Amino acid sequence: MSFSQIVGHQKQVEIVRQALNHGRLHHAYLFLGMEGVGKKTIALGLAKAIHCSAATGDFCGECADCARIQDGNHPDVRIIEPLAGKKEISIQQIRELEKELNFRSFSGKKKIAILNPATLMNLSAQNALLKTLEEPPRDSLLILIAANGGALLPTLRSRCLRISFGPLARDLISGFLVSRKGLEAETAEFLAAMSLGSLGAVVSIDTQELLERRREWVRLISGLRAGDYRAATDAAEVVAGSKDDSLRFLEWLESWVRDLLAYSVTRNPQDIVNIDMLPQIQRQSATTDFERLFSRIAEAKAAIGGIQRNLNRRMVIEDLLLNAVEAS
Amino acid sequence: MSYLVLARKWRPQSFDDIAGQEHITRTLSNAIRSNRIAHAYLFTGVRGVGKTTAARILAKALNCEKGPTPNPCNQCSHCAEITSGNCIDVLEIDGASNRGIDEIRQIIENVRYQPAQCRFKIYVIDEVHQVTRDAFNALLKTLEEPPPSVKFILATTEPHRLPETILSRCQRYDFRRIILREIVRRLDEISQQEGLKITKGALVLLAREADGSMRDAQSLLEQILACVEPGSKSHDETAVDERLLEEILGLAERQVLYELSNAVIQGNAQRCIELVAKVVVEGRDLGRLSRDLVEHFRNLLVVRLAKANAKEAEAFGKGQLLDLPDQEIEDLRTQVADLSTETLLDYFDFMAAGDEEVNRSSNPRFPLETVLVRLATLPKTLPITQLLERLEKLEKKLPGAGPAASASVPAAVTQTPQAATSAPPAALSAAGDKDTLWQNFVSFIGREKKFLASHLEAATAHELSPGQLKIGVAERHHLSYLQDPDNLSVLKNLANRFFGDDVAVHITAADPESLGRRSETTGTGTTSPGDEGSTIVKEALRIFGGSIKTVRRENG
Numbered sequence: 001m002s003f004s005q006i007v008g009h010q011k012q013v014e015i016v017r018q019a020l021n022h023g024r025l026h027h028a029y030l031f032l033g034m035e036g037v038g039k040k041t042i043a044l045g046l047a048k049a050i051h052c053s054a055a056t057g058d059f060c061g062e063c064a065d066c067a068r069i070q071d072g073n074h075p076d077v078r079i080i081e082p083l084a085g086k087k088e089i090s091i092q093q094i095r096e097l098e099k100e101l102n103f104r105s106f107s108g109k110k111k112i113a114i115l116n117p118a119t120l121m122n123l124s125a126q127n128a129l130l131k132t133l134e135e136p137p138r139d140s141l142l143i144l145i146a147a148n149g150g151a152l153l154p155t156l157r158s159r160c161l162r163i164s165f166g167p168l169a170r171d172l173i174s175g176f177l178v179s180r181k182g183l184e185a186e187t188a189e190f191l192a193a194m195s196l197g198s199l200g201a202v203v204s205i206d207t208q209e210l211l212e213r214r215r216e217w218v219r220l221i222s223g224l225r226a227g228d229y230r231a232a233t234d235a236a237e238v239v240a241g242s243k244d245d246s247l248r249f250l251e252w253l254e255s256w257v258r259d260l261l262a263y264s265v266t267r268n269p270q271d272i273v274n275i276d277m278l279p280q281i282q283r284q285s286a287t288t289d290f291e292r293l294f295s296r297i298a299e300a301k302a303a304i305g306g307i308q309r310n311l312n313r314r315m316v317i318e319d320l321l322l323n324a325v326e327a328s
Numbered sequence: 329m330s331y332l333v334l335a336r337k338w339r340p341q342s343f344d345d346i347a348g349q350e351h352i353t354r355t356l357s358n359a360i361r362s363n364r365i366a367h368a369y370l371f372t373g374v375r376g377v378g379k380t381t382a383a384r385i386l387a388k389a390l391n392c393e394k395g396p397t398p399n400p401c402n403q404c405s406h407c408a409e410i411t412s413g414n415c416i417d418v419l420e421i422d423g424a425s426n427r428g429i430d431e432i433r434q435i436i437e438n439v440r441y442q443p444a445q446c447r448f449k450i451y452v453i454d455e456v457h458q459v460t461r462d463a464f465n466a467l468l469k470t471l472e473e474p475p476p477s478v479k480f481i482l483a484t485t486e487p488h489r490l491p492e493t494i495l496s497r498c499q500r501y502d503f504r505r506i507i508l509r510e511i512v513r514r515l516d517e518i519s520q521q522e523g524l525k526i527t528k529g530a531l532v533l534l535a536r537e538a539d540g541s542m543r544d545a546q547s548l549l550e551q552i553l554a555c556v557e558p559g560s561k562s563h564d565e566t567a568v569d570e571r572l573l574e575e576i577l578g579l580a581e582r583q584v585l586y587e588l589s590n591a592v593i594q595g596n597a598q599r600c601i602e603l604v605a606k607v608v609v610e611g612r613d614l615g616r617l618s619r620d621l622v623e624h625f626r627n628l629l630v631v632r633l634a635k636a637n638a639k640e641a642e643a644f645g646k647g648q649l650l651d652l653p654d655q656e657i658e659d660l661r662t663q664v665a666d667l668s669t670e671t672l673l674d675y676f677d678f679m680a681a682g683d684e685e686v687n688r689s690s691n692p693r694f695p696l697e698t699v700l701v702r703l704a705t706l707p708k709t710l711p712i713t714q715l716l717e718r719l720e721k722l723e724k725k726l727p728g729a730g731p732a733a734s735a736s737v738p739a740a741v742t743q744t745p746q747a748a749t750s751a752p753p754a755a756l757s758a759a760g761d762k763d764t765l766w767q768n769f770v771s772f773i774g775r776e777k778k779f780l781a782s783h784l785e786a787a788t789a790h791e792l793s794p795g796q797l798k799i800g801v802a803e804r805h806h807l808s809y810l811q812d813p814d815n816l817s818v819l820k821n822l823a824n825r826f827f828g829d830d831v832a833v834h835i836t837a838a839d840p841e842s843l844g845r846r847s848e849t850t851g852t853g854t855t856s857p858g859d860e861g862s863t864i865v866k867e868a869l870r871i872f873g874g875s876i877k878t879v880r881r882e883n884g
Contacts, residue, residue, distance in 0.1 A: 011611065015576065019554035026333050026550055032613070034690055095425060127424035127458040134380070135336060135413075149615065150687045155485050158375035158544045161551055166611030167693070196691055197608070251691075258694045265597040265701055271605050290705050297698050301685065 001061030003045055007176050007199060008168045009038060015163060016046050021057050025110075026161040028133050028142045030118070032149050033165025036200020040116055042165075043143045044069060047077045047112045050141070065107075075106040078113045082120050089121040094128045101132065101140045111140045118144035119151040126153045133159040167197020177202070193275040196255070211276075217252055218277055222284070224325050232321040240314040246307050249317070254300045260285045261293045299323055334553070335546040338518050339381050341402050341411065346378045346385070347514050347542060348506035353382070355501070357398035360389055365396070366499040368471050368480040370456075372487040373503025376543030379483040382503070383452045384410060386481060387418045391446040406446055417446040423484075424458035432463040436470050439478050449478045456482040457489040464491050471497045505540030508532065514542065515549055524553055525567035533570050537577065552576060584617070585624055586659070592675065592703045593667065600700040608693055618686040618696050622679045629672040631660045671708050678703055723880075762792050772826050773819070780819060783809050785866060788838065797823055797831050800838030810835045 003013050019025045031039040048059035048066045051074065059066055068074040080097060082089050097113055105111045115121065121129070133142060133156065142160075149157055170192040176199060177188035187207055194210070195202040220235040239249040255273045262271055264285040269278050299320050306316040340346045343353040352371075359365055369386070371379040388411070390396050393404035400407050409415035421435070435451060443449040453459070459467075471480060471494065482498060484490065512528075512535045519526050534552075538545035555576050556568055570582070584607060591599035607617060664672070682699025686692045766789040774781035783806045784799070791798035801807040809815060816833065823831040865876065 009611070011575065015551065015555055019551075022554060023331055024550070024554040025331070026547070026554070032615075034692075098425065124424070124427075124458065127455055128422075130424055130455050131422035147690055148688070155375040158541050158547070161547050164611075164613035164616070166613065167608055169609055169611075196693070254694060258697065261701060262601050262697065266601050267598075271601065290701065294698065294702055297694070301695075 001045075002055070002058050003049070004058075006038060006041060006045060008172045009042065009165055012163050012165055013042060013045075016042065017049075017057065020046065020049060025141060027136050027140060028144070028160040030144045030146060030149070030152075030157060030160035030162045031165060032146055032162060034167060034196075034198055035147050036195075036198035036203075037165045037168055038199065039145045039165055040114070043114050043116070043145060046143070047074075047114065047141075050110050050112065051076065051107060076109065076111045078111075080113060080115045087120070089115065089118075089125050091122070091124045091128050094121070094125045094132075098128075098132050101137045105139060109139070111137075112143070113140070114143045114145065116145045117147060118156075119146045119148060121152075123153070126156050130155055130159065168195075168199055169197070173197070173199050173202065183207075190276050193273055196273065213248075214252065214274070214277075217249060218256075218280060221253070221256065222280060224321065226325055228325050229322060232325045233318055236314060236318040236321050240317045243307060243310075243313065246313045246317060247304060250300055250304045250307065250320075254297060254304070256281075257293055257296045257300060260288060261290070261297070264288065264290075264293075296324070333547070334518060334522075334550045335376075335543045338546065339384075340378070341385065341388075342399060343382075343385055343389070344399075346382060348510040349378055349382070349503055352501045352503060356382070356386060356389075360396050360398045363396070365390065365479070367474050367478065368498040369482065370487065370490075370495065370498035370500045371481065371483040371503060372500065373485070374505055374541060375485055376538075376541030376545075377503040377506055378542065379485075379503055380452075380454055382501075383454070383481040383483050384418075384420075387415075387450045387452065387479075390448050390450065390479065391415070391418065396447065415446065417443040417448070418450045418452065420452040420454065422455060423453045423482075424455040427459045427463060429460065429463040429466050432459065432466050436466065439470055439474055443477055447477070450481065451478070452481045452483065454483045455485075457484040457486040461491065464494055468493055468497070506542055507540075508535050511535035511538060511540075511542060511545045515545055518546070518549060522553060524549075524556065526552070527567050527569045529570045530568050530573045533573055533582075548577065584612075585620055586663070588621065588700065589624055589628070589663065592700060593663070595704050595706075597701045597704040600704050601697055604693065604697050604700065614692040614696055615687045618679075618683045618692070618699075622676070622683045625672065625676040625679050627660055628664045628667070629669070629676050631657065632664045632667065632669050632672050668708070668711050668714075670711050671706075674706055675703055678706070762789065765789075765792055769823070769826055773822050776822055777818060780815065780822075784819075785870070786863065790836065790838070795829060795831055796834075797827075798834045798836060800836055802838050804837075807835065807837055 003017060006013055016029075029043075031043060033039055045059060048061065048069050049055070049057065051065040051069060052059040052063055053065050054060040054063045061070075065074065069077045072079050078097065078100065080089060080093055083093070101111055101113065103111075118126075130153075136142065144152075144156075144160055146152060149162070170189075173195055174185070174188040174192035177183045177191060178185055181188075181203065183191070191202045191205065191207060217239065220238060224231055224235065240246050256277075259272050259274050259277075259281050263269070263281050269275070272278060272281060274281065303316045303320045307313055343357055346353050369383075371382055373379055385400065388400035388402070388407050389398055391406045391410065392400040393406055394401050402408075402411065406415065410418050413420065419435075421431075426432075439449070439451075441449075474480065480498075482490075482494075487495065487500070512531045515531050515534060516528075519531070534548050535545055537548055552568055552573065556572075574582075584603060588600060588603050591597075591603060604614075607614065678699060682695060682702075685695035685699070689695050769789075770781055770784050773784060783801075786803060786806050787799050787801040787810070789797065790800045799810070801810060810819065816835065820831065820833045823833055869875065
């Protein structure tokens with residue numbers, strides 16, 4: 001593995017490599033971008049490239065250093081994640097990190113800390129990191145990984161060099177799935193559309209199960225008629241399983257409504273996410289209006305928020321679906 | 329020496345170098361010159377505007393071997409030590425990591441000792457908002473009256489998190505956000521020193537991206553430097569321009585911003601979705617784009633408002649309202665030409681709300697698309713004055729809307745309270761009109777027995793002459809209430825008082841149709857208080873508590 005094998009993000013990789021080659025690496029990077037687009041891969045890649053004993057300006061992925069970085073036990077590369085059983089990165093961990101950064105590096109090269117994800121630092125932890133981020137001990141490099149910069153202190157963000165990672169293009173993902181995972185072109189195509197640009201979201205997914213599930217969802221949604229409260233509550237019972245299941249359903253619902261919106265605006269199937277359901281989308285988008293779709297999207301969002309806050313899942317989804325049958 | 333990032337390398341080393349904070353640097357310099365140095369300072373302001381830098385310069389200014397001076401020499405051993413951060417008398421403490429009471433006690437303990445070599449012992453506590461409440465309280469006495477050789481400098485981005493008691497013990501300096509032009513000037517200096525060729529436009533873009541923070545600006549410049557190594561062959565001849573910059577930073581181009589806002593203004597939702605798709609394919613930062621759009625609509629709004637107000641147009645020149653180059657303001661003007669303030673306000677509102685969604689969502693594309701489609705399909709809002717104008721025009725076109733028809737009624741109704749507040753018997757002689765008299769009577773009862781009046785309001789007077797009061801009631805429940813002997817006697821008493829005479833009160837049932845017919849015959853042209861229309865009006869007045877201004881009648 002080397003930089004050239006990273007899927008997409010050529011520009012971002014180039015920025016990092018240029019800085020590395022010119023000896024102008026910043027001491028703190030903030031990698032921003034949605035889940036599963038390769039932020040951590042690139043962060044690890046940079047760490048390997050600094051320490052790799054086989055290649056210069058790149059990494060081999062096979063030497064002892066690279067392997068240890070990959071496994072998370074290189075003495076100079078620390079990957080900081082919430083401790084087992086914890087939901088946050090604590091101030092304690094940050095203090096330890098600061099202490100470690102003050103030691104000389106083991107190999108004589110840079111000491112690297114990867115905070116993954118930095119957004120899980122609680123406020124005191126973020127504050128504690130500020131001074132270190134501003135003027136870290138020499139030869140240290142911090143890489144903060146975050147899906148959402150809004151969750152970080154502005155003072156923290158300002159101390160880092162921000163690099164944004166966009167969603168991956170569809171053909172990149174389908175290409176990857178075909179060439180490295182050996183999937184069939186059609187399945188890969190469909191998964192790429194579903195992934196919304198996140199390779200991580202589909203790379204290890206059970207395609208059969210996903211298809212099955214979605215067919216069920218579409219059936220439920222399409223089966224809802226105005227005034228049919230019974231069908232709505234029944235449907236809610238089906239989809240409100242575990243927290244993850246509910247969230248997946250709601251996220252899918254959001255993408256579905258968005259597809260309806262996009263299709264009724266553009267009449268162009270090119271950007272549709274649920275590409276395999278095109279006929280249904282065409283049919284439904286013909287009979288709906290924008291206002292209703294806007295409120296559907298808002299409701300779905302509110303429901304996602306509710307479930308993330310641990311409201312009663314069944315209630316939240318029932319409320320959503322009942323609203324839908326009432327208004328339609 | 330290992331590589332230092334620009335923000336550290338170019339950290340200002342004297343008060344004059346600090347950009348955009350003259351109000352602070354001048355005050356501090358004068359304080360030092362006139363030997364009026366406080367023992368505790370508090371520096372506040374957003375990220376990257378010079379708080380820590382100012383604290384260090386102040387420390388140097390106080391401890392420089394050449395006496396407390398506003399212009400530290402930066403050469404003596406003290407200055408050099410402070411710059412490199414290993415002066416034993418200038419202690420820079422990370423308030424966020426050393427936030428407990430134990431750490432603060434240590435400071436208090438050490439405050440008693442004289443400085444080792446410098447004039448003053450200076451404690452710089454950065455990120456002081458993270459210090460715990462107990463620790464703050466432990467510091468209070470020391471902060472109030474430290475030994476003469478000790479100075480405190482506290483720095484924070486969040487002064488509201490400090491206790492009042494700390495705030496009141498410090499001299500507080502609020503650092504401003506640095507204006508665009510200042511940042512551009514400084515970046516220009518740095519890039520020249522670093523040997524980077526960069527166009528003015530690109531610098532403006534960088535500075536705008538930094539959003540008032542010098543450190544952000546320098547970090548971004550750093551990124552450019554890392555990509556375009558000065559002196560290397562590939563980029564030697566060409567200067568960095570906006571295009572290259574946008575590419576390196578992954579910014580959505582200004583171009584896209586204008587295209588998107590144009591699509592919104594033209595109501596072209598399809599184009600919006602296509603443009604978002606394009607931006608996504610290019611891997612640009614959607615959160616950034618949405619924030620830029622908010623700012624763009626805000627700028628459009630400001631341009632629109634300023635057009636109406638010459639004074640604000642003047643403020644443009646000074647860059648107070650729009651921190652933008654003139655060319656761009658001109659572009660905004662053309663874009664805003666056909667839009668009303670209300671429409672722009674809507675755009676701004678919705679976009680701001682949408683931006684929140686975009687930046688909170690793990691998949692920012694959908695909310696962005698949604699808000700743009702919503703904006704594009706938004707009906708154009710008309711200013712309310714314009715609507716009123718139209719309404720008035722429409723009214724004038726209507727036949728039979730003569731002003732004469734409206735005159736009598738309001739006079740009758742508005743007069744009522746005044747007439748009735750004077751002595752009740754006078755009402756009889758003053759009001760010749762039967763209906764007016766009835767009105768007065770009802771409102772009189774309203775003041776005495778509210779409930780009774782509410783029943784009478786639905787009734788009409790059939791006959792109203794001295795000694796005789798015949799009341800017609802259409803609805804059954806009013807009728808039965810009024811015919812109740814108790815109520816009737818109350819009514820009678822009140823009538824006696826009102827008319828100043830013995831009055832015989834008769835309650836009769838009147839069928840609604842006859843009422844309606846009566847109003848037709850008696851009330852032609854005017855809405856007389858007796859008819860049904862006026863009952864509704866009165867009811868409305870009662871409920872909403874208003875008064876009648878004008879009355880117009882359609883089709884006679």
